[in-house]
Amino acid sequence: MAQQEQREIITQLVVFQLGHELYGADISVVREVSPLQRVTRVPRTPKYIEGVTNLRGRVIPVVDLRRRLNLPVSAATKATRIAVAELEGGQVGMVVDAVLEVLRVPQSSIEPPSQLLSKVDSEYVHGVAKVDGRLIILLDLARVLQREERKVV
C-alpha cells in the first residue's frame, strides 16, 4: 500500500477564487502572481481583454477571467490578483478575486469534468479535484486563453 501511494502521480495546483468557486491551474503554467496594477485598455479588443500592463518592463495582456468564463462581473478588492500564465504565444495575465494556495493533489482525486458541478463551460475544464471536501475546478488555461477567430473590424 505504502509503495503504491509513493508511486501516485502528484499534480501541483495554484488555487484561486472567482466568486464562491475555487479554481486550479497547473503550477507549471502559472508563472507568477502579481498584485493588481494599472491596466491600460486597448481599443478594439473584446470586452474580456482588460488591456495591457507593465510586468517588469514587459507589456503583457490582461484578461478578466470572470468575463472570459461568463461569470458575473465584480469590482476589484484588496485581494484581487493578476495570475500570469506562460503559454505558447507568450505571457497572459488573468485577473482573479484571490490567489489562495499551492496544493499538491494526487491524480486519483481528480475526476473528469461534470456539467453539473460548475457554471463554466466544460470545454475549458480539465477536471475537478476533491480535496478535504472542497471542489476545485481545474482550468485548461491553453483553451481558456486561446483567442477565437476575431472578426475583422
Added chain:
Amino acid sequence: MGFDFDMSAEDIKVFLDEAEEQLQAMEAGILRLEKDGQNPEHLQEIFRAAHTLKGSSATLGHKKMAEVTHSMENVLDKLRKGKLALTTAVGDTLLACLDVLQAFKEEIATGQESGVTTAAIMARLAAIDGNAAPAQEAAPVPPEAPAALPSDAPPLSAEEEQKLTAARQSGKNTFWAVLLLDKNSPMPAVRAFQALLAMGDVGEIIRSWPTQQEVEEDRIGDDLKILLATGESLDKVRAVLASVPEAGIVALSAVSAVSAPPAVSEDAAAALQLVEAPVVSESAGTVDKGAVAKVGKNESRTVRVNVEVLDNLMNLVGELVIERTRLNQVLTRLEMDKEGDEVVQVMSSALAQISRMTSNLQDEIQRARMLPVENLFRKFPRMVRDTAQKANKEIEFVVLGQETELDRSVIEEIGDPMMHLLRNAVDHGIEAPMDRLRTGKPAKGTVILEAFHEENHIIISVRDDGRGMDPQKIRASAVRKGLISEEAARRMPDHEVVNLVWAPGFSTAEKVTDISGRGVGLDVVHKNIEKLNGSVEIMSEVGKGTEFRVKLPLTLAIIRSLQVEVVGTTYCIPLSSVVETDRIPVSQIQTVRGREVIVKRGEVIPLLRLVEAFELDRPEGYEEPEEFFMVIVSVMGKQIGLVVDNLIGEGDVVIKPLGKFIGDIPGISGATIMGDGDVAIILDISSLVGAVQAEINRREALRS
C-alpha cells in the same frame, strides 16, 4: 541530396565567410573595370579573389566550384595580359559566373544541392576564352607621320581642305582620330554619336567618316574616323575620346606640325589602358589558410556577435531605463518627506550616477547595433547594371554616403523598397540614350543613391537626371485607371499629384516592362517604408529628373512621439507624421457629407475623434468642452485632424509589441512603457488616415 565535406563545421563557416568576401570583391571589381576601364590593379584584385576561391573550394572538395573559378581565372589572366578586351559580353559572362558560384556557396551552406550545373557557364567561358583574339590585332594601325593625312584617310573635299588649311594657319592643332566601335555594343551608333558630340565640344570636326548624318541614321561601320581642328592639346583630346564607352582609340595623332606635340600612335590595347600586370607573388595552386586570410580585409579588432544577444541587451537596457525613472520618482518623494536627510542625499547622487551610466549604456548598445549602409548598398551596383542593360539604358550609378550608419533592423527592412526605387529610376526615370541626346543631355543617365543623417533621421535619396514626372500625364493616367475622378484630378495641385504614383495599381511607364513590374510595387514600397515609421517624399521636375527621398528613424526600437490623452489613456503619435497641433473651438467644426471637418488655411481637413474611432466610453456626466485639441497628421500628403482630450508632451518611447494574444489591431502599432510605469498605446497613423480616406471615398461613390 546532401553534401558531405571532409571539414569541420567551423572550417566550413570560415570558408563561407571568406567565399562571400571574395565573391563581393570580384563583383565590385568587375563593375569597376566596366566603369573605369581595364585598370591593372583592379584586375589583379579580381584575379586574386578568383584564385583564392579556386584553391579553397578545391580543398573543400566542391569540384564544380573549383572548375568554374579555374576557367574564370583563365579569362581573367587573358584580360590581365591584354590578350582579351573587356567587352560587355565578357563582363556579362564574368558576372554570370558569380551567380553560379553564389549558388554553389549556398549549396555548401545548406548542404543541399541546388541543381545548378556548370555546362552553360563553362560554354560561355570557353567561347570567350577561345575567341580571345588579341586586342592588338583587332585594329592594326601603321604609325603615322605628322603633317600629312594618313594614307588610309578618305579624300577630303575642296571645302574641307580649305577648312583644314585655315585651321592650321590660325595656329590650331589638327588631329586624326580613329575609334574602333565595340562590335558587342548594343548601340554602336549612340557611341559614335557621343564621340562626335564630344569632339564637337573640344573643337571643330572638319570631317568624319561616317558623317554625323549617317551616324544619326544608324548607317555606321566598325570604326569612326574624325579629322578635328582644335585649340586643345592631344592629351586633352585623348582624354575626351577615352571617356566614350565601348569605343577604343585605335589611332590618335597630330596631322599638323604647327605647335603640335610629337605624333603619338596608340593601339587599342594601350588605349584601353591594358598594361602587363605585375607578377603574382603567390605561388599558384597552393592556397593555405594563411593566404586565404590575407585576402580578407585588414585585420580588424572586432568580434562577431549574434544579433539575438544585441536584441536582448537592447531590451534589458530598455527595462533599466524604466526602472531608473521609477527610482527617480521615489527619490523625489523622499526628498519632499525628508529634506536634507544625509541618506537621501547619498541616494540622490548615486541615482544621478546610475542615470548617466544607463544613458551611456543605451547609446553604446544602440551604436553596436548600427551598421554602415554599405552593407545594403553593395548589392545595388550589379542590380542597376543588369537593369540598365535589359532596358537598353546607359547609367552612371553613383553611390554616396556609404559609411552612414543605421540600425541593423532598419537595414534589413529597407533593402527591398530601395531596390524598387532604384529599378524604377533606371527603368522609368532615365530616358533611352537617343532621346537623351536629342534633348541635349549626355547619353548616359545618372542615378545617385545617397545616404546621410538629418537630425534624428537618416535620409536615403534616389535621384536621377531623367525625364521627371509630368503632372498632366499622371493626372490623365490616374483618371484612366479610375483611381480618381476627373474633377478631383483637376482640382489637385501639382505637388500632390505626384503622390498618386503611390496608389495601388498605378504605373507611370507608358509601356509595361518586365523590369519594374506591372504597376505593383510603388504602393508596396510606400507601405514598407511606413511600417518602419519612415516617410517618402517625391521631388520631380519635368525634363530635369526625379528624387525620391526616404526618411527613416535611426532605429526601429525607439521613436520620437507626441503623447496625447483620450479618456484617461495615453496614446503616442509618431512625431514623423505630426504636422501641427492646435486648439479649436467646437463652433468651428463643420460637417461635409456627414463627416466633421475643419477648414484651415483654406484647406478642408477631415476630423477623426479617437473616442469614436476606438469606441471608447466616456464616464457618466461627461460634458463636451468648448474647445478641443487637434493633432493634424499627414500620410502621403493626406491630412486628417485627430481629436484628443489633451496634449501631454513629446518624448522618446521604446516600442513594444502587443503580442500574439492581442494580435493586430487596426489603428494601433504597439505599446510602450512610460516613465511612471504605465503602458501607453502607440497609434498607427497610416491606417487611421487610410480608414478616413476609405470612408470619404465610399461616401463620394454613394453620392455619384
